[in-house]
Amino acid sequence: MKNYIDIGINLTNRQFQNDTDTIIQNALDNEVVQMILTGTSVQGSKTAATIAKEYPSTLFSTAGIHPHDAKSFNNQSISELRKLVQLPHVVAVGECGLDFDRDFSPRDQQEKCYRAQLALAIEVQKPLFLHERAAFTRFMGVTKDYLPQLPKAVVHCFTGTLQEAKTYLDNGFYLGFTGAISDTKRFAHLQEVVKYVPLDKIMIETDAPFMLPKNVPKTSLTKYHERRNEPAFLPYVAQTVASFKGISLEEVALATTENGKGFFEI
Template sequence: MQHLIDIGVNLLDKQFQNDRSEVIERALQNGVVQMIVTGTSLRNSKQGLEIAKEYPNVLFSTAGIHPHDAKTFTNNTIDELEQLAQYDEVVAIGECGLDFNRMFSPQDIQEECFEAHLHLARKLSMPLFLHERDAHNRFCEIFANFMDMTEKSVVHCFTGNKEQVKKYVSMGFYIGITGWICDERRGQALQDAVKYIPLDRLLIETDAPYLLPRNMENRPKNRRNEPSFLPHIVNEIAKFMGVKPEVVAKHATENTRKLFNLPEPSLDI
Protein backbone atom coordinates (compact mmCIF):
# COMPACT_ATOMS: atom_id res chain seq x y z
CA MET A 1 0.00 0.00 0.00
CA GLN A 2 1.08 3.55 -0.67
CA HIS A 3 2.53 5.65 2.15
CA LEU A 4 -0.13 6.97 4.54
CA ILE A 5 -0.41 10.16 6.60
CA ASP A 6 -2.34 10.25 9.88
CA ILE A 7 -3.74 13.77 10.16
CA GLY A 8 -4.79 13.46 13.81
CA VAL A 9 -2.76 11.76 16.56
CA ASN A 10 -3.00 12.74 20.22
CA LEU A 11 0.60 11.74 20.94
CA LEU A 12 0.66 13.85 24.09
CA ASP A 13 -2.02 11.75 25.73
CA LYS A 14 -0.86 10.09 28.94
CA GLN A 15 -1.48 6.69 27.33
CA PHE A 16 1.60 7.30 25.19
CA GLN A 17 3.90 8.77 27.84
CA ASN A 18 5.87 5.55 28.43
CA ASP A 19 6.39 4.33 24.85
CA ARG A 20 5.85 7.26 22.50
CA SER A 21 8.98 6.53 20.47
CA GLU A 22 7.95 2.89 20.01
CA VAL A 23 4.48 3.98 18.86
CA ILE A 24 6.03 6.27 16.25
CA GLU A 25 8.35 3.51 15.07
CA ARG A 26 5.48 1.01 14.72
CA ALA A 27 3.60 3.55 12.62
CA LEU A 28 6.56 3.97 10.30
CA GLN A 29 6.94 0.21 9.97
CA ASN A 30 3.27 -0.02 8.94
CA GLY A 31 3.52 2.58 6.18
CA VAL A 32 2.32 5.60 8.16
CA VAL A 33 5.23 7.81 7.19
CA GLN A 34 4.01 11.14 8.57
CA MET A 35 1.73 12.15 11.44
CA ILE A 36 0.22 15.39 12.67
CA VAL A 37 0.17 15.83 16.46
CA THR A 38 -3.07 17.44 17.58
CA GLY A 39 -2.85 20.56 19.74
CA THR A 40 -5.87 20.89 22.05
CA SER A 41 -4.73 23.57 24.50
CA LEU A 42 -2.06 26.25 24.59
CA ARG A 43 0.22 24.09 26.76
CA ASN A 44 -0.52 21.02 24.69
CA SER A 45 0.19 22.89 21.44
CA LYS A 46 3.58 24.01 22.75
CA GLN A 47 4.42 20.43 23.74
CA GLY A 48 3.28 19.13 20.36
CA LEU A 49 5.65 21.51 18.61
CA GLU A 50 8.56 20.30 20.72
CA ILE A 51 7.82 16.65 19.93
CA ALA A 52 7.49 17.43 16.23
CA LYS A 53 10.93 19.05 16.29
CA GLU A 54 12.37 15.73 17.52
CA TYR A 55 11.12 13.93 14.39
CA PRO A 56 11.77 16.24 11.44
CA ASN A 57 9.78 15.47 8.31
CA VAL A 58 7.88 12.75 10.20
CA LEU A 59 5.90 14.62 12.86
CA PHE A 60 4.09 17.92 12.45
CA SER A 61 1.71 19.68 14.83
CA THR A 62 -1.28 21.96 15.12
CA ALA A 63 -1.82 24.92 17.44
CA GLY A 64 -5.23 25.55 18.93
CA ILE A 65 -7.77 25.31 21.75
CA HIS A 66 -10.27 22.44 21.74
CA PRO A 67 -13.84 23.56 22.50
CA HIS A 68 -13.71 21.55 25.73
CA ASP A 69 -10.89 23.89 26.83
CA ALA A 70 -12.42 27.08 25.46
CA LYS A 71 -12.96 28.25 29.04
CA THR A 72 -9.17 28.67 29.29
CA PHE A 73 -9.22 31.14 26.39
CA THR A 74 -7.94 34.65 27.20
CA ASN A 75 -7.04 37.79 25.28
CA ASN A 76 -3.44 36.62 25.13
CA THR A 77 -4.21 33.14 23.81
CA ILE A 78 -4.42 34.06 20.15
CA ASP A 79 -1.17 36.02 20.33
CA GLU A 80 0.58 32.97 21.76
CA LEU A 81 -0.95 30.68 19.15
CA GLU A 82 0.20 33.07 16.44
CA GLN A 83 3.75 32.86 17.78
CA LEU A 84 3.60 29.05 17.68
CA ALA A 85 2.29 29.16 14.12
CA GLN A 86 5.52 30.78 12.95
CA TYR A 87 7.35 27.46 13.25
CA ASP A 88 7.57 25.28 10.14
CA GLU A 89 6.44 22.22 12.12
CA VAL A 90 3.06 23.82 12.89
CA VAL A 91 0.90 23.15 9.85
CA ALA A 92 -2.61 24.15 10.98
CA ILE A 93 -4.63 26.23 13.43
CA GLY A 94 -6.71 24.04 15.72
CA GLU A 95 -8.05 21.77 17.06
CA CYS A 96 -10.86 24.29 17.36
CA GLY A 97 -14.60 24.30 16.88
CA LEU A 98 -17.81 23.57 18.76
CA ASP A 99 -18.83 20.68 21.01
CA PHE A 100 -22.38 20.83 22.36
CA ASN A 101 -22.33 17.19 23.48
CA ARG A 102 -20.93 17.56 26.99
CA MET A 103 -20.61 21.34 27.18
CA PHE A 104 -17.36 21.37 29.14
CA SER A 105 -17.19 25.05 28.20
CA PRO A 106 -20.21 27.37 27.87
CA GLN A 107 -21.57 27.83 24.35
CA ASP A 108 -20.89 31.56 24.17
CA ILE A 109 -17.27 31.02 25.23
CA GLN A 110 -16.88 28.19 22.71
CA GLU A 111 -18.16 30.42 19.93
CA GLU A 112 -15.91 33.34 20.89
CA CYS A 113 -12.87 31.05 21.01
CA PHE A 114 -13.81 29.40 17.71
CA GLU A 115 -14.24 32.67 15.83
CA ALA A 116 -10.91 33.95 17.17
CA HIS A 117 -9.22 30.87 15.67
CA LEU A 118 -10.97 31.48 12.35
CA HIS A 119 -9.74 35.06 12.23
CA LEU A 120 -6.22 33.93 13.09
CA ALA A 121 -6.15 31.27 10.37
CA ARG A 122 -7.42 33.81 7.86
CA LYS A 123 -4.79 36.34 8.94
CA LEU A 124 -1.99 33.76 8.59
CA SER A 125 -3.45 32.01 5.51
CA MET A 126 -3.18 28.70 7.36
CA PRO A 127 -5.34 25.56 7.24
CA LEU A 128 -7.86 24.84 10.00
CA PHE A 129 -8.17 21.60 11.97
CA LEU A 130 -11.79 21.59 13.08
CA HIS A 131 -13.91 19.84 15.71
CA GLU A 132 -17.70 19.62 15.62
CA ARG A 133 -19.92 17.43 17.75
CA ASP A 134 -23.67 17.87 18.11
CA ALA A 135 -23.26 21.43 16.81
CA HIS A 136 -23.61 21.05 13.04
CA ASN A 137 -26.10 23.85 12.39
CA ARG A 138 -24.39 26.46 14.55
CA PHE A 139 -21.01 25.45 13.15
CA CYS A 140 -22.27 26.09 9.62
CA GLU A 141 -23.85 29.41 10.65
CA ILE A 142 -20.56 30.68 12.01
CA PHE A 143 -18.67 29.53 8.94
CA ALA A 144 -21.07 31.45 6.71
CA ASN A 145 -18.86 34.46 7.49
CA PHE A 146 -15.68 32.52 6.67
CA MET A 147 -16.54 30.78 3.43
CA ASP A 148 -13.15 31.78 2.03
CA MET A 149 -11.63 29.40 4.60
CA THR A 150 -13.63 26.22 4.02
CA GLU A 151 -11.43 24.83 1.26
CA LYS A 152 -8.44 25.17 3.60
CA SER A 153 -10.17 23.38 6.46
CA VAL A 154 -10.79 19.81 7.56
CA VAL A 155 -13.72 18.71 9.70
CA HIS A 156 -11.67 16.27 11.73
CA CYS A 157 -13.10 12.99 13.06
CA PHE A 158 -16.41 13.31 11.24
CA THR A 159 -19.00 10.94 12.76
CA GLY A 160 -22.21 12.40 11.35
CA ASN A 161 -24.74 11.32 8.75
CA LYS A 162 -25.05 11.71 4.99
CA GLU A 163 -27.06 14.95 5.17
CA GLN A 164 -24.38 16.56 7.30
CA VAL A 165 -21.50 15.37 5.14
CA LYS A 166 -23.29 16.56 2.00
CA LYS A 167 -23.59 20.01 3.59
CA TYR A 168 -19.93 20.10 4.57
CA VAL A 169 -18.80 18.95 1.13
CA SER A 170 -21.03 21.53 -0.55
CA MET A 171 -19.36 24.21 1.58
CA GLY A 172 -15.93 23.03 0.46
CA PHE A 173 -14.54 21.29 3.56
CA TYR A 174 -12.18 18.35 3.65
CA ILE A 175 -13.53 15.48 5.76
CA GLY A 176 -11.41 13.44 8.17
CA ILE A 177 -12.50 9.82 8.70
CA THR A 178 -11.41 7.71 11.68
CA GLY A 179 -11.93 4.19 12.99
CA TRP A 180 -15.47 5.19 13.95
CA ILE A 181 -16.34 3.68 10.58
CA CYS A 182 -15.25 0.29 11.97
CA ASP A 183 -17.96 0.29 14.66
CA GLU A 184 -20.91 -1.85 13.63
CA ARG A 185 -23.04 -0.31 16.39
CA ARG A 186 -22.39 3.44 16.30
CA GLY A 187 -20.77 3.78 12.89
CA GLN A 188 -23.62 2.81 10.57
CA ALA A 189 -24.52 6.40 9.66
CA LEU A 190 -20.88 7.11 8.84
CA GLN A 191 -20.59 3.93 6.79
CA ASP A 192 -23.37 5.31 4.60
CA ALA A 193 -22.11 8.91 4.66
CA VAL A 194 -18.63 8.21 3.27
CA LYS A 195 -20.20 7.36 -0.08
CA TYR A 196 -20.93 11.07 -0.44
CA ILE A 197 -17.36 12.26 0.17
CA PRO A 198 -15.52 13.01 -3.07
CA LEU A 199 -12.11 11.39 -3.15
CA ASP A 200 -10.49 14.81 -3.51
CA ARG A 201 -11.97 15.91 -0.14
CA LEU A 202 -11.09 12.79 1.89
CA LEU A 203 -8.50 12.68 4.68
CA ILE A 204 -7.72 9.80 7.06
CA GLU A 205 -6.80 9.65 10.72
CA THR A 206 -6.78 7.47 13.82
CA ASP A 207 -7.43 10.10 16.53
CA ALA A 208 -5.22 7.78 18.59
CA PRO A 209 -5.31 6.75 21.40
CA TYR A 210 -9.07 7.05 21.01
CA LEU A 211 -11.47 5.22 18.67
CA LEU A 212 -9.73 1.85 18.46
CA PRO A 213 -11.30 0.06 15.46
CA ARG A 214 -13.82 -2.41 16.89
CA ASN A 215 -13.56 -4.96 14.08
CA MET A 216 -9.79 -5.21 14.02
CA GLU A 217 -8.23 -8.60 14.64
CA ASN A 218 -5.80 -8.93 17.55
CA ARG A 219 -7.02 -5.75 19.19
CA PRO A 220 -4.66 -4.68 22.01
CA LYS A 221 -5.86 -5.58 25.48
CA ASN A 222 -5.28 -2.03 26.66
CA ARG A 223 -7.78 -0.84 24.03
CA ARG A 224 -5.36 1.88 22.94
CA ASN A 225 -5.51 3.02 19.35
CA GLU A 226 -2.25 3.72 17.49
CA PRO A 227 -1.33 5.36 14.18
CA SER A 228 0.02 1.97 13.04
CA PHE A 229 -3.61 0.84 12.76
CA LEU A 230 -4.37 3.39 10.03
CA PRO A 231 -4.11 0.78 7.20
CA HIS A 232 -7.04 -1.11 8.74
CA ILE A 233 -9.14 2.06 8.72
CA VAL A 234 -8.20 2.66 5.08
CA ASN A 235 -9.48 -0.81 4.19
CA GLU A 236 -12.81 -0.12 5.88
CA ILE A 237 -13.22 3.28 4.22
CA ALA A 238 -12.51 1.69 0.86
CA LYS A 239 -15.08 -1.03 1.46
CA PHE A 240 -17.88 1.44 2.16
CA MET A 241 -16.83 3.84 -0.61
CA GLY A 242 -16.75 0.99 -3.09
CA VAL A 243 -13.15 1.54 -4.21
CA LYS A 244 -9.82 -0.20 -3.66
CA PRO A 245 -7.76 0.64 -0.57
CA GLU A 246 -4.96 1.88 -2.84
CA VAL A 247 -7.34 4.49 -4.25
CA VAL A 248 -8.24 5.75 -0.77
CA ALA A 249 -4.57 5.82 0.23
CA LYS A 250 -3.48 7.68 -2.89
CA HIS A 251 -6.11 10.39 -2.71
CA ALA A 252 -5.95 10.88 1.06
CA THR A 253 -2.17 11.25 0.94
CA GLU A 254 -2.29 13.70 -1.96
CA ASN A 255 -5.05 15.70 -0.28
CA THR A 256 -3.12 15.87 2.99
CA ARG A 257 0.05 17.11 1.32
CA LYS A 258 -1.95 19.75 -0.54
CA LEU A 259 -3.94 20.99 2.45
CA PHE A 260 -1.10 21.11 4.99
CA ASN A 261 1.70 21.77 2.49
CA LEU A 262 3.69 18.80 3.79
CA PRO A 263 7.02 17.83 2.26
CA GLU A 264 7.63 14.41 0.80
CA PRO A 265 8.83 11.89 3.42
CA SER A 266 12.50 11.08 3.72
CA LEU A 267 13.67 8.38 1.31
CA ASP A 268 15.06 6.24 4.11
CA ILE A 269 11.66 5.67 5.69
Protein backbone atom coordinates in the same frame (compact mmCIF):
# COMPACT_ATOMS: atom_id res chain seq x y z
CA MET B 1 4.25 -0.10 -1.20
CA LYS B 2 1.45 1.95 0.39
CA ASN B 3 2.11 5.13 2.35
CA TYR B 4 -0.36 6.73 4.74
CA ILE B 5 -0.68 10.08 6.50
CA ASP B 6 -2.44 10.17 9.87
CA ILE B 7 -3.85 13.70 10.04
CA GLY B 8 -4.76 13.57 13.73
CA ILE B 9 -3.04 11.91 16.69
CA ASN B 10 -3.10 13.01 20.32
CA LEU B 11 0.49 12.11 21.10
CA THR B 12 0.54 14.44 24.11
CA ASN B 13 -2.15 12.31 25.77
CA ARG B 14 -1.00 10.66 28.99
CA GLN B 15 -1.77 7.23 27.50
CA PHE B 16 1.36 7.72 25.36
CA GLN B 17 3.60 8.96 28.16
CA ASN B 18 7.22 7.75 27.70
CA ASP B 19 6.08 5.80 24.65
CA THR B 20 6.70 8.26 21.81
CA ASP B 21 9.56 6.46 20.05
CA THR B 22 7.74 3.12 20.14
CA ILE B 23 4.48 4.61 18.85
CA ILE B 24 6.23 6.32 15.95
CA GLN B 25 8.26 3.24 15.03
CA ASN B 26 5.12 1.08 15.12
CA ALA B 27 3.47 3.54 12.74
CA LEU B 28 6.43 3.58 10.34
CA ASP B 29 6.51 -0.23 10.38
CA ASN B 30 2.89 -0.16 9.21
CA GLU B 31 3.52 2.32 6.36
CA VAL B 32 2.17 5.35 8.23
CA VAL B 33 4.96 7.64 7.12
CA GLN B 34 3.75 11.03 8.36
CA MET B 35 1.64 12.03 11.36
CA ILE B 36 0.14 15.29 12.55
CA LEU B 37 -0.06 15.89 16.30
CA THR B 38 -3.23 17.64 17.40
CA GLY B 39 -2.95 20.75 19.56
CA THR B 40 -5.93 21.06 21.91
CA SER B 41 -4.80 23.83 24.27
CA VAL B 42 -2.08 26.47 24.28
CA GLN B 43 0.18 24.34 26.47
CA GLY B 44 -0.71 21.16 24.60
CA SER B 45 0.05 22.87 21.30
CA LYS B 46 3.46 23.94 22.59
CA THR B 47 4.21 20.37 23.69
CA ALA B 48 3.02 18.95 20.35
CA ALA B 49 5.23 21.40 18.44
CA THR B 50 8.25 20.46 20.59
CA ILE B 51 7.73 16.74 19.95
CA ALA B 52 7.14 17.24 16.22
CA LYS B 53 10.37 19.22 15.87
CA GLU B 54 12.31 16.17 17.11
CA TYR B 55 11.07 14.05 14.17
CA PRO B 56 11.55 16.27 11.10
CA SER B 57 9.58 15.32 7.97
CA THR B 58 7.77 12.59 9.92
CA LEU B 59 5.87 14.51 12.57
CA PHE B 60 4.02 17.81 12.24
CA SER B 61 1.57 19.51 14.58
CA THR B 62 -1.38 21.85 14.81
CA ALA B 63 -1.89 24.71 17.26
CA GLY B 64 -5.29 25.45 18.68
CA ILE B 65 -7.77 25.34 21.55
CA HIS B 66 -10.33 22.54 21.56
CA PRO B 67 -13.86 23.61 22.56
CA HIS B 68 -13.49 21.52 25.72
CA ASP B 69 -10.61 23.84 26.68
CA ALA B 70 -12.31 27.07 25.59
CA LYS B 71 -12.73 27.96 29.26
CA SER B 72 -8.93 28.47 29.35
CA PHE B 73 -9.06 31.03 26.51
CA ASN B 74 -7.75 34.45 27.56
CA ASN B 75 -6.21 37.65 26.19
CA GLN B 76 -2.83 35.98 25.62
CA SER B 77 -4.12 32.84 23.89
CA ILE B 78 -4.14 34.05 20.29
CA SER B 79 -0.70 35.68 20.49
CA GLU B 80 0.67 32.38 21.88
CA LEU B 81 -0.97 30.40 19.07
CA ARG B 82 0.23 32.94 16.49
CA LYS B 83 3.85 32.32 17.52
CA LEU B 84 3.35 28.58 17.16
CA VAL B 85 1.67 28.60 13.74
CA GLN B 86 4.58 30.59 12.35
CA LEU B 87 6.84 27.56 12.93
CA PRO B 88 7.30 25.60 9.69
CA HIS B 89 6.37 22.25 11.24
CA VAL B 90 3.13 23.62 12.72
CA VAL B 91 0.84 23.15 9.75
CA ALA B 92 -2.69 24.13 10.82
CA VAL B 93 -4.82 26.16 13.23
CA GLY B 94 -6.90 23.97 15.53
CA GLU B 95 -8.30 21.74 16.85
CA CYS B 96 -11.04 24.32 17.16
CA GLY B 97 -14.80 24.50 16.88
CA LEU B 98 -17.90 23.78 18.96
CA ASP B 99 -18.90 20.81 21.11
CA PHE B 100 -22.42 20.90 22.52
CA ASP B 101 -22.37 17.18 23.34
CA ARG B 102 -20.28 17.42 26.48
CA ASP B 103 -20.39 21.18 27.16
CA PHE B 104 -17.12 21.08 29.09
CA SER B 105 -16.85 24.82 28.41
CA PRO B 106 -19.74 27.34 28.36
CA ARG B 107 -21.18 27.67 24.86
CA ASP B 108 -20.64 31.43 24.64
CA GLN B 109 -16.98 30.92 25.58
CA GLN B 110 -16.64 28.14 23.00
CA GLU B 111 -17.97 30.47 20.33
CA LYS B 112 -15.69 33.34 21.33
CA CYS B 113 -12.67 31.02 21.29
CA TYR B 114 -13.67 29.52 17.93
CA ARG B 115 -14.20 32.91 16.28
CA ALA B 116 -10.77 34.07 17.43
CA GLN B 117 -9.15 31.02 15.85
CA LEU B 118 -11.06 31.45 12.59
CA ALA B 119 -9.71 35.00 12.45
CA LEU B 120 -6.20 33.73 13.20
CA ALA B 121 -6.38 31.19 10.37
CA ILE B 122 -7.42 33.95 7.98
CA GLU B 123 -4.59 36.16 9.21
CA VAL B 124 -1.83 33.55 8.87
CA GLN B 125 -3.46 31.67 5.96
CA LYS B 126 -2.87 28.22 7.40
CA PRO B 127 -5.48 25.44 7.11
CA LEU B 128 -8.08 24.78 9.78
CA PHE B 129 -8.46 21.56 11.75
CA LEU B 130 -12.07 21.68 12.88
CA HIS B 131 -14.13 19.97 15.58
CA GLU B 132 -17.92 19.91 15.60
CA ARG B 133 -20.05 17.67 17.77
CA ALA B 134 -23.79 18.02 18.38
CA ALA B 135 -23.44 21.65 17.30
CA PHE B 136 -23.86 21.60 13.52
CA THR B 137 -26.41 24.40 13.13
CA ARG B 138 -24.58 26.87 15.35
CA PHE B 139 -21.21 25.77 14.00
CA MET B 140 -22.25 26.64 10.45
CA GLY B 141 -23.94 29.80 11.68
CA VAL B 142 -20.64 31.02 13.11
CA THR B 143 -18.40 29.70 10.33
CA LYS B 144 -20.39 31.24 7.48
CA ASP B 145 -19.42 34.72 8.68
CA TYR B 146 -15.81 33.88 7.80
CA LEU B 147 -16.26 31.61 4.77
CA PRO B 148 -15.30 34.04 2.01
CA GLN B 149 -11.84 34.52 3.52
CA LEU B 150 -11.26 31.12 5.10
CA PRO B 151 -8.27 29.01 4.07
CA LYS B 152 -8.71 25.27 3.52
CA ALA B 153 -10.55 23.42 6.28
CA VAL B 154 -11.07 19.81 7.35
CA VAL B 155 -13.81 18.68 9.72
CA HIS B 156 -11.93 16.04 11.63
CA CYS B 157 -13.40 12.81 13.05
CA PHE B 158 -16.60 13.27 11.06
CA THR B 159 -19.53 11.26 12.48
CA GLY B 160 -22.44 13.44 11.35
CA THR B 161 -25.30 12.86 8.94
CA LEU B 162 -25.17 12.65 5.16
CA GLN B 163 -26.90 16.02 4.89
CA GLU B 164 -24.28 17.59 7.19
CA ALA B 165 -21.53 16.04 5.08
CA LYS B 166 -23.10 17.51 1.96
CA THR B 167 -23.21 20.96 3.56
CA TYR B 168 -19.55 20.76 4.50
CA LEU B 169 -18.59 19.61 1.01
CA ASP B 170 -20.69 22.36 -0.58
CA ASN B 171 -18.62 24.85 1.44
CA GLY B 172 -15.36 23.35 0.21
CA PHE B 173 -14.42 21.48 3.39
CA TYR B 174 -12.60 18.17 3.56
CA LEU B 175 -13.79 15.41 5.88
CA GLY B 176 -11.54 13.37 8.15
CA PHE B 177 -12.64 9.82 8.98
CA THR B 178 -11.51 7.70 11.93
CA GLY B 179 -12.08 4.16 13.17
CA ALA B 180 -15.66 5.24 13.96
CA ILE B 181 -16.58 4.22 10.41
CA SER B 182 -15.91 0.57 11.30
CA ASP B 183 -18.36 0.71 14.22
CA THR B 184 -21.41 -0.70 12.42
CA LYS B 185 -23.57 -0.57 15.55
CA ARG B 186 -23.04 2.98 16.68
CA PHE B 187 -22.18 4.64 13.36
CA ALA B 188 -23.87 2.48 10.70
CA HIS B 189 -24.94 5.64 8.82
CA LEU B 190 -21.31 6.47 8.04
CA GLN B 191 -21.18 3.78 5.35
CA GLU B 192 -23.58 5.87 3.27
CA VAL B 193 -21.58 9.01 4.04
CA VAL B 194 -18.23 7.47 3.04
CA LYS B 195 -19.76 6.16 -0.19
CA TYR B 196 -21.01 9.64 -1.02
CA VAL B 197 -17.94 11.76 -0.20
CA PRO B 198 -15.57 12.08 -3.20
CA LEU B 199 -12.21 10.43 -2.65
CA ASP B 200 -10.43 13.74 -3.28
CA LYS B 201 -12.19 15.23 -0.23
CA ILE B 202 -11.34 12.43 2.22
CA MET B 203 -8.49 12.27 4.71
CA ILE B 204 -7.96 9.56 7.30
CA GLU B 205 -6.86 9.70 10.91
CA THR B 206 -6.75 7.59 14.03
CA ASP B 207 -7.44 10.32 16.61
CA ALA B 208 -5.26 8.04 18.76
CA PRO B 209 -5.47 7.01 21.56
CA PHE B 210 -9.23 7.28 20.95
CA MET B 211 -11.52 5.81 18.27
CA LEU B 212 -9.93 2.34 18.04
CA PRO B 213 -11.10 0.72 14.78
CA LYS B 214 -13.36 -2.27 15.33
CA ASN B 215 -11.50 -4.27 12.67
CA VAL B 216 -8.11 -4.21 14.42
CA PRO B 217 -7.33 -7.88 15.25
CA LYS B 218 -7.23 -8.70 18.95
CA THR B 219 -3.73 -10.10 18.36
CA SER B 220 -2.51 -6.59 17.52
CA LEU B 221 -3.56 -5.29 20.94
CA THR B 222 -1.41 -5.95 23.99
CA LYS B 223 -2.82 -6.91 27.36
CA TYR B 224 -1.59 -3.52 28.63
CA HIS B 225 -3.30 -1.50 25.91
CA GLU B 226 -6.42 -3.40 24.96
CA ARG B 227 -8.35 -0.27 24.03
CA ARG B 228 -5.59 2.19 23.11
CA ASN B 229 -5.60 3.26 19.51
CA GLU B 230 -2.35 4.23 17.81
CA PRO B 231 -1.30 5.53 14.38
CA ALA B 232 -0.07 2.04 13.40
CA PHE B 233 -3.75 1.10 13.06
CA LEU B 234 -4.51 3.73 10.38
CA PRO B 235 -4.53 1.10 7.58
CA TYR B 236 -7.64 -0.40 9.19
CA VAL B 237 -9.44 2.91 8.67
CA ALA B 238 -8.28 2.88 5.06
CA GLN B 239 -9.50 -0.71 4.65
CA THR B 240 -12.97 0.31 5.77
CA VAL B 241 -13.05 3.23 3.32
CA ALA B 242 -11.95 0.87 0.52
CA SER B 243 -14.63 -1.66 1.46
CA PHE B 244 -17.42 0.93 1.59
CA LYS B 245 -16.40 2.46 -1.73
CA GLY B 246 -15.68 -0.83 -3.48
CA ILE B 247 -12.17 0.22 -4.47
CA SER B 248 -8.68 -1.04 -3.70
CA LEU B 249 -6.74 -0.25 -0.54
CA GLU B 250 -3.99 1.13 -2.78
CA GLU B 251 -6.38 3.69 -4.25
CA VAL B 252 -7.42 4.86 -0.80
CA ALA B 253 -3.82 5.08 0.39
CA LEU B 254 -2.71 7.02 -2.67
CA ALA B 255 -5.62 9.47 -2.65
CA THR B 256 -5.70 10.19 1.08
CA THR B 257 -1.93 10.66 1.19
CA GLU B 258 -2.07 13.02 -1.77
CA ASN B 259 -4.93 14.93 -0.13
CA GLY B 260 -3.05 15.20 3.17
CA LYS B 261 0.18 16.38 1.56
CA GLY B 262 -1.62 19.00 -0.52
CA PHE B 263 -3.85 20.21 2.28
CA PHE B 264 -1.15 20.60 4.93
CA GLU B 265 1.64 21.39 2.42
CA ILE B 266 3.96 18.74 3.84
